[in-house]
Structure formats: structure tokens, C-alpha cells
Amino acid sequence: MNPCPKLSTYLDTCAEPSQVSDMASARIIVIGAGMGGLAAAARLARAGHAVTLLERAGTPGGKMRQVPSDAGPVDAGPTVLTLRHVFDALFEDLGARLDDHVTLVPEPLLARHFWPDGSQLDLHADLEQSAEAVGAFAGARAAGQFRAFCTRTRALYDAFETPMIETAVPDRAAVTGLVMRNPRLIGAMAPGLSLAARLARDFSDPRLRQLFGRYATYVGGSPYAAPALLSLVWQAEAAGVWRVEGGMHALAQAIEDLARNQGVALHYDAEVAQIDVSGGRIRGVTLRNGERFDCDAVVFNGDPRALAHGHLGTGVLDAVAPEAVAPRSLSAEVWSFAATPHGRDLVHHNVFFGRDPRTEFDAIARGAPPRDPTLYVCAQDRGTGAAPPAPERFEIIVNAAPDSPEQEFEECHRRTFQTLKDRGLSFDPSPGPEALTTPAGFESLFPGSGGALYGRSPEGMMAAFARPTARSRVPGLYLAGGGAHPGAGVPMATLSGRHAAETILSDRIST
Template identity: 60%
Template sequence: MSANEKTRTVIIGAGIGGLCCALRLAHAGHAVTILDRHAAPGGKMRTVPSPAGPVDAGPTVLTLRPVFETLFADVGARLDDHVTLIAQDTLARHFWPDGSSLTLTSDRAANAEAIDAFAGPRAADQFRRFCTDMQRLFTAFDAPMMRAPDPSLLALTARVMRDPGLIPIMAPLSTVARDLRRRFSDPRLAQLFARYATYVGGHPLQTPALLSLIWHAEEQGVWVVQGGMQALARAVADLAQAKGADLRLGAEVSRIETTQGRASGVTLLDGTRLPADVVVFNGDPRALATCALGTGTAHVAAQTLTTPRSLSARVWAFAGTPQTAPDGPDLAHHNIFFADDPDEEFTSIAAGDMPHDPSIYVCAQDRGQPTPPPYLERFEIILNAAPLTTAQRPEKEAQTCHQRTFPTLARFGLTFSPEPGRDALTTPSTFNRLFPASAGSLYGQSPHGMTASLKRPRARTAVQGLYLAGGGTHPGAGVPMAALSGQHAVAAILKDRTSI
């Protein structure tokens, strides 16, 4: 290839990690082609149709907004010119079977006051200490872990040694659930903050206590994307196309081609071959290790064949009119209805069973907007579930899930008219079909174990010219983390191309 020719780059998957990678590489002058088997960009930031319009069936809000502000600024654009983000004063409303409820906002002092009224002054003091500690942990590990392309145990140890006071806050021998029970005298608060382990696909009983720092990411702010989360993916895709990237939807890759140990192109399901100097895989890395895209990648991300998978979910996405009892819940955008026994819930999931008494997340997609919600609203309801590697799959899964979901919400005073049918439900097996070789897992490898985060696949692979991006790659799950994975892939690609 002559010095004047553009680097031919094929990106497999139009999830947010792949799109962010495509935007940066197109801006850097690469000839970028993005391929996705689905009909719309976004990957797990997907929607399903309803009588009220498209309903989010994946992530529901944006956190860590500066990650995307930086992305757009780095390519000479402004985030606010391409997408409308609506700040949420209410982070979430929480409800318990005993009739108690707690609303948390973006104001730490107001939250402490609310917790004082909810559980007393001791609980409010415990909350203030928790927030201070999680902010300290987040600040300490943001640069050497999340924003570092290749974090190492040595670098992380050095960071802790510079501030040994981090060690008791990290509680290295504890789990999220156990540490929170030590921190909070009120079990409801321990249950509330333990749910953040599920944000990265972990069981609170098994996830390292360190990951409670996820709370600080949400405390920094939550934004609703006008038009739904897929509008963010479309904005990144549109800007990448404006910079010359070629987005091809409905284009399924059957094989990654390798020549003498180097990625040399891809072959589509219809037999079309696209030569490439660089290939970026924005999918679950397990697909490469299982040879789902050919034998040339069998030695890539081999650890995904033996490490446990993260949680999956059962997701209802539908339109309906909410009907609440006189003393029923006043819905915000984020709403969590907690199980009576969190240990039973996650013990059941760990065994591959569907909990009898699940915690239920309800996203009222049309709440938290500048205008009042319409009569027919859009809802996404999420229940944690085991991945297919452990999940039992009864033939009547949809019926059972319906019985565990809507009667439970009715006991909280919330019903819907009409209730959704089975076609509105996405199950772990559906996720496995949508995202091949994922085993239904939504977050890649399990976060269980103190060094689990260091064992995720990185941007570079053992195959020259082949790189990884997405939630299954470092730094992990979540929309901002997937975006950072795309940034790490770009940094590795540009450095390697310069070396060549």
C-alpha cells in the first residue's frame, strides 16, 4: 500500500464501541466500512416497535457524559449539536414490599436528607461516608484502570501503595453485598446499592466490593436521550458517515480472513469478500474463540471459553397505559421494585433458576422528558437472569416470566393496560441469537473475583491487524465503557500502523 492510499478498515458490528471506533478512524483518514447483521445501528442499544413508537430494549440512560463529549470534540464536533440529552434530577425511585420507598436525586445533600427521613440519621451518615469513599475509589482507578488501554496489576498496586488508605475502602477480601451490609445498618440501603453490581453483570454476593464505585458514576449525573438510546448510536453513525465511513446494515460476516497469521479481510454470508488492512471485531470476543467467524481466530480471547459468563436478562418492551393504586408508585424514568429476599433472588439465578420473587426494574421511557407522558406510554421492564451456560430453559419460560413479573408489580400497586404478550419478551436464548456465541450473556465475562477486570480481552489480539471493541472487551460493560473500548482500539491501531 502506497503512502497516499487510505488504510482499509473493516469494523464488524455497529454497537457503540464499533461506532466510536469508526468515527475516530474515519476522522483519522482511514477508509472505514462498518458491517452489521441487524437492520439498525446500536447493537444492544436496540429498540422494538410498539403502537406508541420504538421502545428501548437495551440501555435506558446515559452516564459519564464527558466520555461522549470528548469523543465528539476529538473529531471537531459538539455532542449537543447531534443529540439532545435531558438531565434527570431524579436518578431513581425505589420501592420495597413493606410499602417503603426512597427517591434518590442528583444532589448528594438532598439524598442524605431523604435517607435520614427514610431510615434515620445514622443511615444518612453512613450514606455520606459511602459516597465519599466511592468517589475516592472512582477517582483513584479511573485513569489507571478504565482509561488505560492495558491496565496492569503492577500499575494498580503502585497506585494503591501511593495511597494506602484505599485498601480498607476497597475491602479486597469482601464482596459488594457483604461490604454493603457492613456499611449500612438498614438492609434496604444495602440491597439498593448492591444492585449496581448487576450493571456489569455480576451477582452482588460474588462481585468484588470495589465495584460499588459504580454508584459514583451514576451520582455524577444521568441523562435521558431524546428519541431513545438508539438516537445516540445513530448520531455517532451519522457523523462517521459524514466523515466518509460506509455503514452497511443487514450485512452478516461469516468469516474473518487471515493470511500468514494476519487479518486480511472478511467474507460475508452472501460470499462477498472485503479485503482489509485492519479488522475490528465489535462483538462478544467469545465468538472468535469458538471459531464462529472461522478458525483463524481460534486463539483469540481463549479465556472466554473457560471463564464464567456474566448475567443475562429477561426484558419486556411494550406500550401500555399504567394504572396505579391510590397509594401506588409515582413513576420516574428509573424505577426499581425490590425483592423481599435479595439472597434468594441471586442464589436462584446462580443456580440457573428463575427467582420466584425477583427484583424488577421498570423504565418509564416517556417520563423524565420536557413534556408530560402520553396516555399510551412506552415501558422497558428488566429482570436479571442467568446466561445460557447455566440457565434452565423451561418450555413455558414466557408464561412463567409473565407470572413472576406482572402479579409482583400489581402487589406494589402498578398494573398495565394492556399487559404485554410473549412477543414483547426478550430472553437469554433470544439474546444469544441476536448476539452469536454470547451464550445470552449481556456483559461478556463475569466480574467475579478481585482480578476479573484484568482478565478481560484487550484491544490488541494475537492476530496482527485484528482488534477488539465493545462491552465484552476492556474496560467492560456499559455504554461509556464500550465507547472507551473503541477509543482504546483506535489508539492501538494508530500506534501499530505508525510502527509499520
Template identity: 60%
Template structure:
């Protein structure tokens, strides 16, 4: 091109920031427009007595995605954020007082599972580990790393890898596959959690999601100072390379095939391309104007993934056996997921507790899975019911907090719906339910010639590394289409 192209990025989540950093490094003129006061998107914080406490993602896996991002722009990740590998992936608690630590080291985990549930369970875990390793190898390059799912390559990998055939049946859900793999219901419950990592329930999500075990086993990392420090570093570095980041700047319309955007203030901006880093359903609902309503097929957005009730606060816990990542299981998954599928709070939830500091007095994030919602504002009783349900459940596990958090520390599905327009409070975009759900997510290119997508609602899907990869794919598509070298 004769002139430097101008690209507008709507949203400063990890997908938008990843693309902004790459595009600015390539010499494009980049303007990032974020409706919130700072970067991060769902990687957000709330204030507490001990400082900002993470109220979004807390788990960093697939570190290589971030090493590659920083290397591609001539930087070293460790020069800008401090990462510490967690010795434990998570500590798991049940009400019968049983407890299981997993480390990601296959032999150590097999030994721990053997001590926890017997020699048969250890053998079952070794078989599970081998199957998920084969699944990850079959799907990584043609699915997660590719800008668009390479169906032919995936089919070839499946045909030539007999070890994964049982996980790929059209009616094989994650729950069914785990029931065939583990006799102990606690282990089925533990590994069934991977459906919730992408906003699904084990009884409806495909069995292939068990490959998430391999992403965790490769290492779980803690970001010193909180996960939001990663987003802040990416935003700062994009700015260092010339990107203009404008916060408290809400976009109301995308027009002219992605070449003109209008802000809430009434100001307009002519650009060469627009990258939307928000929930793709916002486009389909006309929240960004009439023109982008048909930029995506209906199948790309119409089924919603799960939401959550999230507490973020500082307190002192009465137990001294908490690690960074803790999971407190309910007695019966049906009592959790059955009500959620009927748009109700779970009767007996599994609760994730992140202890973000090592001291006695610490910052905590607690997450309870929930159905998405169209209600805004929430029902007046929602916060009180949620508080009672969660903290009474933890008390049954012997875990209490002093002081108890105020309701201002709670983010409900309704609040997520307000924070992320068009999402219905869904935290993961399109539902992962169904064997082909992953192939129906929108990719970086849309039907509008100069409108692109990035974020957890786009391919390759939800999660911190996947959203970051989506920004890589979007930046590559923009550079190719605009001839930016």
C-alpha cells in the same frame, strides 16, 4: 503508509461506531458490517403503538465520554443529540410501601436517607460516599481511561489511599462490604444493585464496584427520542466522514491475521485490519472461522455474566408516581440471586422499570436479571412463566398495566443468545466475579496481528460509556499500528 488503510469493523454497537467515527475522521477507509438491519447492537428497539421503544440500555452516565468523542472529531454532542439531565437518579420502592429518591447531590441524598432510615443511615451514607469517591479517583485514569489496566499505577493509588483499603480485600465482595457499611438491609440491597450493572451478583462481585455510585452521582441523562438515537447519530456522522455502513451483512470468517474477511453471501474483502465489535467468545468458539479461535486466552471469555428478561411495550400504568428510572425491590436478595446462580428464574426478583415518556400513556421497559443460557430456541413455557412472575410481582407493589403486553414484547436470554452469537445470552461479556476479573477482560489488541476488539466484552468493560471508550482504545491501537496520522 503510502496508501489509505482499509479497516473492516464487524458490528455497529457503540464500540464499533465509536471506532468508526474516529478512524474515518482520521482519514482511514472504513467499512462497518452489521448483521442486524440497523446500528446500535444491544442498544436496540422494538416497535410499539407509540413508536420505537428502547429494549436495551436506558441509563446514560459519564456524559464526558461522549462530549470527548464528539470533540475529538470536531463536533459538539448537543448539536446531534438532545440530552436532558434527570432530576432523580432513580425512585426506589419496597413492598412495605417505603420509597427513596436519590439525586446524586450528596447532602440532599444524605438528608433523604436520614428521613428514610434514620440519622445513623445518613452518617453511613456519607462514609460510603467518601469511600466510593476515593475508589473512583484511584481507578478512573489507570483502569477505565487507560487502553490497558496500569497495574503499577493502580497498586500505587491503592497503597497511598488508606480510605479504600477495606474495599480491596481479596475476599471482600460487594455484599460483604455493604453489610459492614449499612445497618439497614434496604440500603445494602439498593447499592448492591451495582453488581448487576456489569452482569454480576453482589455476593460474588468485588467491592470495588461500589464506585459505580460516583458515575451515577455525576449525572444520569435522558436521550430525547430514546437511547437508540445516540447510536443513530454516531452512525450517521461516521458515514458523513466517509465510512461505509452495510447492514444485514453477517461476517462468517476472519482469516489471514485479520486481513481477510468472508461474508455470509460468500463475498470476500481484503483489508489492512479488522475490528471485531461482538462478544469475544464468538472468536474462541470458532464462529468467525478456525484462525481466530486462539486470538484470546481462555480466561478472557470463559465465565459468563448475567443475562436478562426484557419487556418493551406501550401501555397505561395505574400509578402516577413513576419517574424515568424506577426500581421495585424483592424482599430478599437471596431469593433473587440464589436461583439465578443455579440457572433458574429468580423466585423473588428485583425489577427495573423505565418509563420512557412523561404522559399517562407511555413506553415502558422492564428488566429482570437472569442467568445466561445455551438454549436456543427457548423452552416453550419460558415466556409465560416470565410474564406471570414479573407482572404478578409488580402487582404486589401496586403497579399494573393496561393493556398487558404480548409475549412478542419480551426478549429472553435465549433470544439474546441468537441476537449476539457466542454470547450465551450474556449481556456483559465476561463475568465480573472475583477481585481480578476486570484485569482478565481482553484489551483492544489480540494475538492476531491485525485483529482488534471493541465493545462491552472488551476492556474497560460493560456499560454504554465503557463500550464507547473501548472503541476509542481500539481506534488508537489501529492508528498506531498502521501508522495512520
């Protein structure tokens, strides 16, 4: 199988011999070893480019990071692996098999959900099993509503996967034509409605509205501001959830190994101070220590807002449109630690809901911490076939506003652990300040992000078209990562790397 079918097509149809030689000798710098940067670097090296990857941290993965704990490294970033086919395709394109490099365990139980009234609901990878669980939880009418919701969101996902997610540059006219040819999609999309408003029509039980509204936060939005179209995010998880043995960071390490095997030169603890531009084109990058790398193109795997705010020099200030980086997405308070849990029977993915989601998101919209937040608890050592040790590793995520004032540790601790204790879950020992990353901490880790974890906010019907695509306004500068199209989340960031690589191949041949 040809590992680079798109490149092969170009060479067969439009490339002169001199163009082929130029492509093979291109020098490309990738800034950032997140999922988008790793995927772009490996694919570009596979296509014959000389690729150098520069990362300011000491390890790969970007936000898919780990921190030390008494029980070993614990995830401090994304915890859910969905859309496995994206990663199978990446490894196949690089002449490898995903299963030979990473151990993935499918989780038949997607998540366990807890409410303050003591009710509990498990959702499963098997749709009918979930429908039966919903029926036992909220009645036969709710089970029927759940099945209808799954049918509607499946139609939306199937309709928009190719023209939006899989396409490097979404075409508004093409998407509009698709909808006009399939008028049933209009009702399913519910244009003009927020996700919360659409869910109020879908479910009579407020707990189910709260549960499925949470999927807006997967891409950094509030269900009260995100469009109803984002109900399709549920389908990414409904299609299956996998647990990565060794933690999610193991996936980033495996892709880094493949990139090295393709010839990518990786440099860690290498912070880029400036992208050098001359004559309207990219010429190289300069590190904070003064070292310079000449290149023909740059892939920036970071938040595009960092470019607009001058973190990479004045030559790329106008690389993205202002509306591509604002308004900002959600941030979070993230706890990563080892402890022994007491109380609730946990699975790998657990959600503890607050009493009223409106109060949570209204507070975040004001830049204030929510008093009664939803708490996501990942029990990293639990899951299918896993026997948790003592102590276990945990990651807890609490939604927060970006650019929010730094909170006192005691206040953050109380908001998380007293709330969980009220819900019947406690930890021994209780984690200390070293376990916590706040929005200010994320800004320090990822300068220019403002603490936002998902780039631009998904609010607004046209938000998907507002995100920057792989090709920036500066010739020779390309974008990858969760802040670029197709958006936030581990599979989407990985796809952005493919889009960046393919766009570079296209631009260099056409030039």
C-alpha cells in the same frame, strides 16, 4: 483544535513519510455497529483510514436497540446515560458538538425505589438531597452512613479512573504501585470481600444494602460474587443521569451520522461468516452471502466469546485467552411495550425490589429463574418536563442467568407482572409474547454471547484484568465493545472504541 491529537503526536515524533502514506491508505473493517464499533470506525476514518462497517442487523446500536410498539419505537436495551463527558469527548474528537446532534435532558431524580413493605426512596443527582432523603427513609445514622459511602466510593473512582478505565491496557504493577502509595485505598477497596459483604459494613439498614448491591448488576454481576471494589459503580450514576429524547437509540443514530460524515462506508444486513487469516495475519472478511472484503485490520465489536467458539472462523479461535470470556455475566428477560400504567407514581427510572436479594442471586447462580426478582421499570416517556402520553412506552428488565433453559411465556409473564401487581403496579393492556426478549433471544440476536449481556462476569478481584484489551492475539485483529476492556455499559463500550482506534494507530506507525 486538532481532532486527532494522538495521531498528530506520532506523526511529529516517529513517523517516516512512507509510514504516513501507509497509514492513510489502510483498509479497516469494523464488524458490528454497537457503540464500540461506531466510535472506533468514526475515529479511524477521521484519522484518514478507509473504514467499512459491517452490521448483521438492519440498524445501528447493537444492544442499544429499539422495537416497535403502539406508541412508537421503544427502547429494548440500555436505558441509563451516565458519564456524559465520554460522549462530549467523542463528538469533539470528530469535530462536532454532542448537543447539536442529540437532545439530552438531565434528570435531577436518579431513580425511585420501592420495597415490598411499602417503603419508598428517591435518590437525587444532588448528594445532599439524597442524604436528606436517606435520613427521612432510614434515620440520621443511615444518612451519615450514606455520606461516608459516597466519600469512600468517590475516592475509589478518582483513583482508578485514569490507570484502569482511561487506559487501553491496564498495568497491574502500576495499579499496585498506586495503591501502595495511597494505603487508604486498601481499606476502601476491601480486598477479599464481596460487594455484599462490604455493604453489610457500610449500612445497618438491609434495604440500603440491597439498593447499592444492585449496582453490581450494571456490569453483569451478583453482589455476592462481585468484588467490593465495584461499589465505585455508584459514582457513575451519582455524577448525573441524562434522558435521551427519542430514546437511547437516538444516540447511536447520531454517532452513525457522524461516522458517515467522516467517510465510513456502512453496510447493514451484512452478516460476517468468517474473518480470513493467512500467514498469521488478517487478510479480510467473508460475509454469509459469499461477498468478501479485503482489509489490513479488523475491529470486532462483538462478544469475544463468539471468536473463541468459532462463530467467525477457525483462524481466530485463539484470538482471546479462555479466561477472558468465562465465567459469564448476567443475562435478562426484557419487556418492551406500550400500555397505560395504574397504581404507583412512576418517574423515568424505577426499581421494585424483592424481599430477599440472596434468594434472587442464588437462583440465578444455579441457572434458575428467581421467584422474587428485582424489577427495573423504565417509563420512557416520563422525566423532567415530560408529560406522558396514553399509552406510554415501557421497558422492564429482570435479571436472569445466561444459557438458561427457555421458559414458558406464561411463566415469564407471571414472574414479572404478577410481582409488579403485588407491588401495586399494573398495565393495561398487559404485553404479549412479542414484547419479550429472553436469554435465548439475546443469543440469537448476538450469536456466541451465550445470552450474556455484559461479556465476562465481573466476579473475582482480578476480573478487570481478565477482560481482553483492544489488541487480540491475532495480528491485525482488534476488539471493541462491552466484552472488552474497560467493560460493560454504554460509556465503557464507547471508550473501548477509542482504545481500539488508538491501538491501531499506534501499531501501524510502530510497525
